[in-house]
Amino acid sequence: MSDAARRRDLLVVLLSLNSGATDAIGLLALGGAFTSVMTGNMVLLGVSGIQGDAALALHAGAAIVCFVLGCAVGHRLAGGARDGDPVWPAEVSRALSVEFAVLAIYAVIWMARGGEVSDTAALGLLALNACALGIQSSSVQRFGVPGLSTTYLTGTLTTLVMRLTAGKSLRDVRLSALLLLGLIGGAALGALLSLHAAPFAPLLQLACVGTVLLAARSLVPAPAAA
Template identity: 65%
Template sequence: MPTINSAYPRRFRWTTTGPPRSSDRQRRGRELMAVVLAVNSGATDAIGFLALGGAFTSVMTGNMVLLGVAVAGADGALAVHAGAAIACFILGCSLGTRIAGTPRPDDPVWPPAVTRALAVEGVVLTGYAVGWWLSGGHPSGQLQLSLLVLNALALGIQSSTVQRFGVAGLSTTYLTGTLTTVIARLTSGHRLRDVTPSVRTLLGLIAGAALGGLLAVRAPVWAPLVQLGSLGTVLAAAVAAIQPAPDRDRP
């Protein structure tokens, strides 16, 4: 019985046959889309940290540390923000798994369920963006907390959805493991090109955080466009890649 890893290479389309070169091209397309999703993660985390109460929306280990610090310092507001972000991220992970499912040996490069789950993430981020704009880009109080948990919910969905690809080490949110893998492989003699996809994802995270953070501070009304634009790009690419499956009943 083939394993998940032995089912690769896969293709960035929803049919079951195709030339190897097409498969390679579609895998590269998926890697590029992972970078764009990392941009979304970086921007969302930066906006959450700078403008939504000082908590993260995807780095849950960081929030666990913040929760501990808040308890030690009797900082009730930080404890509520960090705890709420953790809870909603968990909820998002569960929802993303329910929608996207788990890897299957016969999966194409980009399973249709991935697009459906990312579309749900888009709905959540749109709701957040509306709330952000209604506040003029300066949310406070209960609205600030509400927008934080919507962002955490969205990235929870994204985190578990990417697991559907079944590719070891592929992540667009929690990237400490990705960084560790890059360093370990380079140290053990692998070439830079062997870790290029992971490096690109890390750079995408940094770029997203820089852009999202800059806009959150300098031009807050525009900040959600980084998130909506990056996720929208991925969804548009996924929809554009859909090709009708061949009719097997036709001669």
């Protein structure tokens, strides 16, 4: 693997940290739904129907819809993997820049309210976060690397276990392990900020995506001369 590919993988790990932080903030402060784990939201949607919990159903349903919309936007901006792609296609940065803008809007609203939002505002902020992670999720698919994801990490865990069971070395599952640790670490940091420094929680998300965008500039190939 080239040095550029290793650097790309580390940046994707940072995006998984963002996913963990965003999910933790959604669960603890924005109505109890996930912003990237749509399987979990579908379960919450079913449970809320049996319990008659309209608020939970609304939050879970809104997160699903906005994540799907975000995925569509991310795919339109980043496109699908193509033969001859560089390690970091410029289109990925374009999509992640839109994600950053969406998170910035959420951050401004959140911080203006000191991290204390009404139920209505929480629903809107949850929707923005879900849209942002939808963009992130589909844009990462442009890399065309099997198993490389920042949101669908149940599949990553399954792949890790299968490879270890097949006798692969820890080196062979290093990236999968780092993605999972990034998600867990991000969730811990997001929860810590939500519970003890709520006004500053969005800064973690902005720092993750912003760092990725800045660091990726060295991986994006220069435009061809006319």
